[in-house]
Amino acid sequence: xxxxxxxxxxxxxxxxxxxxxxxxxxxxxxxxxxxxxxxxxxxxxxxxxxxxxxxxxxxxxxxxxxxxxxxxxxxxxxxxxxxxxxxxxxxxxxxxxxxxxxxxxxxxxxxxxxxxxxxxxxxxxxxxxxxxxxxxxxxxxxxxxxxxxxxxxxxxxxxxxxxxxxxxxxxxxxxxxxxxxxxxxxxxxxxxxxxxxxxxxxxxxxxxxxxxxxxxxxxxxxxxxxxxxxxxxxxxxxxxxxxxxxxxxxxxxxxxxxxxxxxxxxxxxxxxxxxxxxxxxxxxxxxxxxxxxxxxxxxxxxxxxxxxxxxxxxxxxxxxxxxxxxxx
Amino acid sequence: xxxxxxxxxxxxxxxxxxxxxxxxxxxxxxxxxxxxxxxxxxxxxxxxxxxxxxxxxxxxxxxxxxxxxxxxxxxxxxxxxxxxxxxxxxxxxxxxxxxxxxxxxxxxxxxxxxxxxxxxxxxxxxxxxxxxxxxxxxxxxxxxxxxxxxxxxxxxxxxxxxxxxxxxxxxxxxxxxxxxxxxxxxxxxxxxxxxxxxxxxxxxxxxxxxxxxxxxxxxxxxxxxxxxxxxxxxxxxxxxxxxxxxxxxxxxxxxxxxxxxxxxxxxxxxxxxxxxxxxxxxxxxxxxxxxxxxxxxxxxxxxxxxxxxxxxxxxxxxxxxxxxxxxxxxxxxx
Ligand SMILES: Cc1ncc(C[n+]2csc(CCOP(=O)(O)OP(=O)(O)O)c2C)c(N)n1
Ligand SMILES: [Mg+2]
Numbered sequence: 001x002x003x004x005x006x007x008x009x010x011x012x013x014x015x016x017x018x019x020x021x022x023x024x025x026x027x028x029x030x031x032x033x034x035x036x037x038x039x040x041x042x043x044x045x046x047x048x049x050x051x052x053x054x055x056x057x058x059x060x061x062x063x064x065x066x067x068x069x070x071x072x073x074x075x076x077x078x079x080x081x082x083x084x085x086x087x088x089x090x091x092x093x094x095x096x097x098x099x100x101x102x103x104x105x106x107x108x109x110x111x112x113x114x115x116x117x118x119x120x121x122x123x124x125x126x127x128x129x130x131x132x133x134x135x136x137x138x139x140x141x142x143x144x145x146x147x148x149x150x151x152x153x154x155x156x157x158x159x160x161x162x163x164x165x166x167x168x169x170x171x172x173x174x175x176x177x178x179x180x181x182x183x184x185x186x187x188x189x190x191x192x193x194x195x196x197x198x199x200x201x202x203x204x205x206x207x208x209x210x211x212x213x214x215x216x217x218x219x220x221x222x223x224x225x226x227x228x229x230x231x232x233x234x235x236x237x238x239x240x241x242x243x244x245x246x247x248x249x250x251x252x253x254x255x256x257x258x259x260x261x262x263x264x265x266x267x268x269x270x271x272x273x274x275x276x277x278x279x280x281x282x283x284x285x286x287x288x289x290x291x292x293x294x295x296x297x298x299x300x301x302x303x304x305x306x307x308x309x310x311x312x313x314x315x316x317x318x319x320x321x322x323x324x325x326x327x328x
Numbered sequence: 329x330x331x332x333x334x335x336x337x338x339x340x341x342x343x344x345x346x347x348x349x350x351x352x353x354x355x356x357x358x359x360x361x362x363x364x365x366x367x368x369x370x371x372x373x374x375x376x377x378x379x380x381x382x383x384x385x386x387x388x389x390x391x392x393x394x395x396x397x398x399x400x401x402x403x404x405x406x407x408x409x410x411x412x413x414x415x416x417x418x419x420x421x422x423x424x425x426x427x428x429x430x431x432x433x434x435x436x437x438x439x440x441x442x443x444x445x446x447x448x449x450x451x452x453x454x455x456x457x458x459x460x461x462x463x464x465x466x467x468x469x470x471x472x473x474x475x476x477x478x479x480x481x482x483x484x485x486x487x488x489x490x491x492x493x494x495x496x497x498x499x500x501x502x503x504x505x506x507x508x509x510x511x512x513x514x515x516x517x518x519x520x521x522x523x524x525x526x527x528x529x530x531x532x533x534x535x536x537x538x539x540x541x542x543x544x545x546x547x548x549x550x551x552x553x554x555x556x557x558x559x560x561x562x563x564x565x566x567x568x569x570x571x572x573x574x575x576x577x578x579x580x581x582x583x584x585x586x587x588x589x590x591x592x593x594x595x596x597x598x599x600x601x602x603x604x605x606x607x608x609x610x611x612x613x614x615x616x617x618x619x620x621x622x623x624x625x626x627x628x629x630x631x632x633x634x635x636x637x638x639x640x641x642x643x644x645x646x647x648x649x650x651x652x653x654x655x656x657x658x659x660x661x662x
Contacts, residue, residue, distance in 0.1 A: 031518070031519065031521070032518075032519050032520045032521055034521075035520070035521075035592050035593060036519070036520035036521070036592075036593065039519070039520075057521050057525060057526070058490075058526070059487075059489070059490030059518070059526035059527065060457045060458070060487045060488065060490035060491060060518055060526070061490040061491065061492065063492055064490075064492060087456070088456070091491075125377070126376035126377035126428075126439070127377055127378065127455075128377065128437075128438060128439045128441060128442055128455065129437075129438075129442070130441070130442075130454070130455040130456050130459070131441075131455055296656065296657065297657075297660075298656060298657050298660055299437075299660070301436070301437040301656060302376070302377060302428050302434075302436060302437055302438055302439030302442070303428030303429070303435075303436030303437060303439075303650060303651055304376050304428055304650070305428075305650045305651070305653055306428075306436065306437065306650075306651060306653065306655065306656045309653055309656055310656065
């Protein structure tokens with residue numbers, strides 16, 4: 001099958017279009033998803049192809065339309081609900097956590113909620129504290145939800161198609177800064193299973209476990225490290241739940257050093273969980289303590305020089321990795 | 329005797345009327361020129377983030393805030409520059425905030441969508457649609473409990489009518505007779521979608537369902553807005569409870585400065601019609617001249633002064649320093 005370069009945004013759109021052609025129960029709703037194609041223009045062209053019956057603009061009612069997504073998913077549709085900025089997920093929490101996540105279990109397995117909640121994460125757009133958060137840890141915490149964090153156009157298409165076909169509620173996080181990132185994407189119908197990590201770069205001296213926006217940062221740091229003679233392996237879990245512990249542990253056992261990078265807050269966050277998984281599963285193979293790198297534990301500030309120090313960069317990861325490799 | 333005293337009183341009243349409406353005019357002009365500078369800063373890539381301009385809606389903020397005391401509270405929105413200025417904020421510190429400078433109202437941490445200023449009762453602009461309905465209602469609750477006579481005004485766009493929490497707090501405000509005024513700035517669009525596609529029933533009907541006092545005003549007419557606001561504020565201060573004001577208005581620019589090609593959701597003709605026929609500043613200037621409260625030269629003088637003020641404020645902000653990086657983890661906890 002021919003591969004073409006697509007942007008991350010185009011890959012997301014293609015996954016949606018393919019699934020909507022394949023399955024008439026797939027529908028999209030959210031704020032400004034139709035003619036506007038979302039403020040990020042990710043959905044441009046879908047209402048033109050699938051019509052206003054399947055691509056619906058909603059009022060600014062996140063709690064309400066997420067709840068409608070849950071109910072519609074229980075009764076025959078496969079809604080893809082759009083939450084423009086990940087920060088607005090706070091408004092959907094009851095529907096996702098108390099309803100969507102629990103309907104299957106509480107009903108003794110009778111009801112299913114095959115819905116996808118698509119949303120964004122990531123800072124550095126100078127959008128200040130209410131438009132810059134990465135809240136995927138909150139959903140990863142809750143049994144019954146699956147959480148997907150694609151980091152390339154290829155992964156975005158394959159993972160989104162799987163998420164739509166999944167019988168469970170899946171929260172799908174897209175890094176706003178990544179929409180223009182280009183990569184090879186097959187034009188055919190492929191899927192990527194949830195719960196399978198991807199080694200984005202092989203190396204021997206240190207493992208960088210990185211999610212979403214941090215994967216590109218890790219790859220950049222790996223290039224800097226290579227110049228110092230340090231060979232870094234970059235492992236992208238791709239989903240925080242289900243979690244491919246084996247691929248992560250195999251890599252760490254091989255390299256014996258690891259930095260875990262995630263744009264959410266490290267404290268009580270995805271990085272904390274990944275660090276715990278590594279400590280439990282590979283403690284005796286480690287030559288250095290596991291290090292977490294994530295958003296600084298502050299609300300994201302607006303001022304550019306302040307915002308810039310709140311997220312890990314190629315430079316800070318490079319320094320931390322170099323130090324870790326020098327120590328042991 | 330009565331004829332002797334009546335005359336000076338009447339003219340004193342006329343003088344204060346004249347001052348009042350000239351002041352309202354000046355405030356609207358200041359907001360318009362502030363936003364022109366924002367547009368300029370943004371297009372010259374000097375301003376980070378997003379800029380949501382208030383141009384076209386000036387009569388709402390000014391009409392309302394001119395009916396308030398300095399210690400009354402307001403909450404504002406992502407389109408909040410006009411509310412801040414109308415409540416008394418100074419443009420130099422506002423511009424500094426917009427550029428992320430330490431001299432800004434929030435020490436650069438908030439930016440355009442989060443300006444807050446305790447000195448003028450501004451509880452803060454909010455980037456979550458409907459995010460401040462609870463805060464404003466809570467401020468009214470505290471005012472009532474503390475007996476300080478303050479009123480809280482909650483500004484929001486008609487898009488916030490979609491948020492369920494608005495209905496929860498309106499119910500409480502009416503039950504508890506709180507001195508809060510919900511001001512719905514209906515500029516017809518929730519971002520890129522016409523409000524008729526997102527709003528069932530009527531706007532006022534929603535507040536009326538709770539028995540809340542409702543009113544509508546032409547949001548391009550600063551005197552009309554002010555007249556209604558004065559009545560609602562008086563009621564609220566007197567303990568007669570909350571009110572809901574719908575002000576019909578229009579934003580001249582895109583949803584934000586980068587929203588340039590917008591003909592897919594609204595026509596250029598529609599935009600032009602509002603600008604030529606319904607401009608709040610033009611309408612007020614025509615009226616001031618008609619009343620002989622000012623002539624064209626006097627109004628031009630106001631514009632020139634406001635322009636000079638805004639230019640100086642921008643200069644201050646552009647040259648002001650950024651916060652030092654070690655401030656990044658200050659102010660997380662009180
Ligand atoms: C809870 C929430 N959902 C979505 C958004 C994104 N958003 C920002 S402004 C806006 C439209 C707001 O429309 P309206 O309330 O009418 O205000 P206007 O922009 O017209 O002044 C939307 C959807 C947001 N900031 N908060
Ligand atoms: Mg609006």
